[in-house]
Amino acid sequence: MRYEGGGGLTVDAEVRRGDFTLAVGLAAAPGQVVGVLGPNGAGKSTLLSAVAGLTPISSGRITLAGQVLDDASTGAFVEPAGRPVGFVFQNYRLFPYLTVAENVAFSPRARGLGRRAAKSAASHWLDRLGLTDLAGRKPGQLSGGQAQRVALARALAGQPALLLLDEPLSALDAGTRLDVQAELKRHLADFTGPCLLVTHDPLEALVLADTLLVLEHGRIAQEGTPADVARRPGTEYVAKLVGLNLYAGHADGSGVALTEGGAFIIPDHGQHGDVFVAVRPSAIVVSAQRPTASSARNAWPARVAGLTLLSDRVRLDLHGQPPALVDVTPAAVAELSLDPGSQVWLTAKATDLEVYPRDRQSG
Amino acid sequence: MVVTPAAPSRLTARQRTRRAARGGASRSVPVPLLAPALIAVAFLVLPLAGLLIRAPWGRMGAALSGSDATQALVLSLWTASVSTVISLVIGVPLAWVLARTSFPGQRLLRALVTLPLVLPPVVGGVALLLAFGRTGFVGRLLDSWFGLTIPFTPIAVVMAETFVAMPFLIITVEGALRSADQGFEEAAATLGATRMTVFRRVTVPLIAPSLGAGAVLCWARALGEFGATITFAGSFPGQTETMPIAVYYALENDPDAAIALSLVLLVVSVVVLVSLRDSWLRRGPVP
Numbered sequence: 290m291r292y293e294g295g296g297g298l299t300v301d302a303e304v305r306r307g308d309f310t311l312a313v314g315l316a317a318a319p320g321q322v323v324g325v326l327g328p329n330g331a332g333k334s335t336l337l338s339a340v341a342g343l344t345p346i347s348s349g350r351i352t353l354a355g356q357v358l359d360d361a362s363t364g365a366f367v368e369p370a371g372r373p374v375g376f377v378f379q380n381y382r383l384f385p386y387l388t389v390a391e392n393v394a395f396s397p398r399a400r401g402l403g404r405r406a407a408k409s410a411a412s413h414w415l416d417r418l419g420l421t422d423l424a425g426r427k428p429g430q431l432s433g434g435q436a437q438r439v440a441l442a443r444a445l446a447g448q449p450a451l452l453l454l455d456e457p458l459s460a461l462d463a464g465t466r467l468d469v470q471a472e473l474k475r476h477l478a479d480f481t482g483p484c485l486l487v488t489h490d491p492l493e494a495l496v497l498a499d500t501l502l503v504l505e506h507g508r509i510a511q512e513g514t515p516a517d518v519a520r521r522p523g524t525e526y527v528a529k530l531v532g533l534n535l536y537a538g539h540a541d542g543s544g545v546a547l548t549e550g551g552a553f554i555i556p557d558h559g560q561h562g563d564v565f566v567a568v569r570p571s572a573i574v575v576s577a578q579r580p581t582a583s584s585a586r587n588a589w590p591a592r593v594a595g596l597t598l599l600s601d602r603v604r605l606d607l608h609g610q611p612p613a614l615v616d617v618t619p620a621a622v623a624e625l626s627l628d629p630g631s632q633v634w635l636t637a638k639a640t641d642l643e644v645y646p647r648d649r650q651s652g
Numbered sequence: 653m654v655v656t657p658a659a660p661s662r663l664t665a666r667q668r669t670r671r672a673a674r675g676g677a678s679r680s681v682p683v684p685l686l687a688p689a690l691i692a693v694a695f696l697v698l699p700l701a702g703l704l705i706r707a708p709w710g711r712m713g714a715a716l717s718g719s720d721a722t723q724a725l726v727l728s729l730w731t732a733s734v735s736t737v738i739s740l741v742i743g744v745p746l747a748w749v750l751a752r753t754s755f756p757g758q759r760l761l762r763a764l765v766t767l768p769l770v771l772p773p774v775v776g777g778v779a780l781l782l783a784f785g786r787t788g789f790v791g792r793l794l795d796s797w798f799g800l801t802i803p804f805t806p807i808a809v810v811m812a813e814t815f816v817a818m819p820f821l822i823i824t825v826e827g828a829l830r831s832a833d834q835g836f837e838e839a840a841a842t843l844g845a846t847r848m849t850v851f852r853r854v855t856v857p858l859i860a861p862s863l864g865a866g867a868v869l870c871w872a873r874a875l876g877e878f879g880a881t882i883t884f885a886g887s888f889p890g891q892t893e894t895m896p897i898a899v900y901y902a903l904e905n906d907p908d909a910a911i912a913l914s915l916v917l918l919v920v921s922v923v924v925l926v927s928l929r930d931s932w933l934r935r936g937p938v939p
Contacts, residue, residue, distance in 0.1 A: 341842050369841035382839040386857045395853070396843035447843055 296354025317483035324498025342369035375444030383428035396447030551610035572641035724898035751829035777883025808885035813874035828862030
């Protein structure tokens with residue numbers, strides 16, 4: 290059996306709050322999980338709030354399965370209680386004075402079922418999410434992962450046509466996060482309605498979302514499949530999240546002149562005009578001497594500005610033209626006796642440079 | 653200048669354990685604070701000790717039954733309880749309106765409804781008399797339409813007590829409503845709950861501890877009400893003579909009865925305090 294779900298969600302709206310403006314256009318098809326990725330203050334939660342009806346939009350409209358939820362031009366507005374929405378809040382907001390079963394029965398009861406019917410609806414959902422043993426507990430007696438499941442059960446028990454998840458895993462510790470994430474992925478796959486999932490964790494977005502939307506400063510900075518966004522970041526922010534060096538530049542067919550100085554030789558990449566070049570930190574090689582020249586390699590001098598130990602490698606912050614983040618082994622740091630201030634040479638193979646057009650506005 | 657360690661004082665093993673557990677430095681009270689603090693304690697405790705010392709322990713039963721004590725106690729208990737129920741029924745919605753809505757004149761309204769907190773109760777009694785007395789502008793209508801006369805009846809006692817005590821409930825509940833996490837109410841709305849359902853099933857349970865504390869506070873204030881009651885309701889034994897009024901009159905002709913009645917009120921107060929302990933006293937300042 291699949292969860293109930295309706296038609297698609299469309300948002301084409303602006304929300305103004307003081308100085309901040311959120312302007313978003315998006316469409317989520319039934320069964321599709323749209324990941325909304327962005328830094329704090331980008332407007333992610335405001336977007337969910339607007340879809341749930343907790344924040345009215347200032348202009349534009351929001352529809353679900355063709356029916357208007359909010360339309361600023363006509364003034365039509367469906368109150369939050371009247372929207373078939375399941376909302377999993379960031380800190381879950383489980384009612385602390387109710388048991389798990391009563392929390393899950395809340396929505397069926399509020400949506401008009403009798404006490405007994407609501408209770409049996411709740412027990413169905415408790416069973417589906419493996420919570421039957423916890424039915425009598427209070428939220429304060431649950432672990433983070435359990436609370437997350439209860440929040441999901443409570444949202445789904447209202448038979449929503451649309452699911453909204455606000456940082457569903459951010460309250461969990463690293464140890465349980467992966468398990469809960471895998472479980473959440475299964476449940477999202479069973480949900481037939483559209484789903485918006487807000488997160489600032491790129492891994493969460495890559496794993497859970499079918500399509501990604503990067504929100505920065507209240508605007509959509511990039512959208513695409515998770516793989517595409519991870520491989521070809523459209524902004525500094527995304528590049529940093531997925532751990533890539535990103536350079537804006539101008540391409541002329543066989544080379545790219547970088548906007549902030551420096552150039553890459555990239556034979557036959559076929560791009561012309563404004564492009565991005567993305568390079569993995571592990572694809573750049575550090576050496577003490579100038580390497581022998583080669584048409585397939587780019588080499589440039591740089592100065593070590595900082596070293597950070599990541600679990601099994603050291604990330605070098607290098608100043609040069611262009612600057613770069615490079616990962617090397619701790620052994621290499623010792624061999625090259627790298628210190629802040631050391632002069633080194635960097636090389637990158639042309640085949641490791643991902644060149645793609647800069648079609649969206651970038652930061 | 654070189655700073656050298658001060659001469660060591662002595663720290664017992666017990667003090668060491670306590671400081672280690674609680675953290676922080678010395679907790680001994682500086683003398684300039686200790687002396688006034690002790691005077692304050694003496695001032696607050698000595699009168700109560702006086703009450704206990706002078707109590708006619710031997711003939712307590714006689715002292716209580718000899719006067720109109722039972723009547724007064726029963727009257728006090730039921731009027732205070734009715735006042736509290738009325739305050740809950742009309743005061744909690746008002747607290748909600750004050751905490752959750754905004755409209756022009758709201759600050760003025762809040763000031764007006766909390767005025768009885770600082771108003772001398774006698775003034776409240778006079779005001780009630782002027783409004784609901786037989787010749788008052790509301791009382792006159794009640795008299796001519798329904799033949800209803802309020803002053804100097806138990807109804808007047810309830811009204812006087814409610815007038816003085818309800819603001820305690822209102823500001824306690826309003827404070828709780830303001831500090832309650834509205835995220836839960838938002839969550840309830842997304843789960844399909846109407847505004848009234850949210851109030852009933854989310855807001856009220858969330859503020860239940862403060863609601864209880866406010867109700868107890870309101871009840872205690874109503875029980876001790878004297879000035880407004882004696883002004884608006886008078887002191888007819890069995891009709892409008894509540895415990896505090898009975899104590900006041902007994903002091904003139906039967907001091908033992910007055911002390912015995914006072915002890916009863918003291919016991920009631922202690923019970924109230926104990927019941928408030930968890931929800932109110934420990935949480936620190938509540939207006």
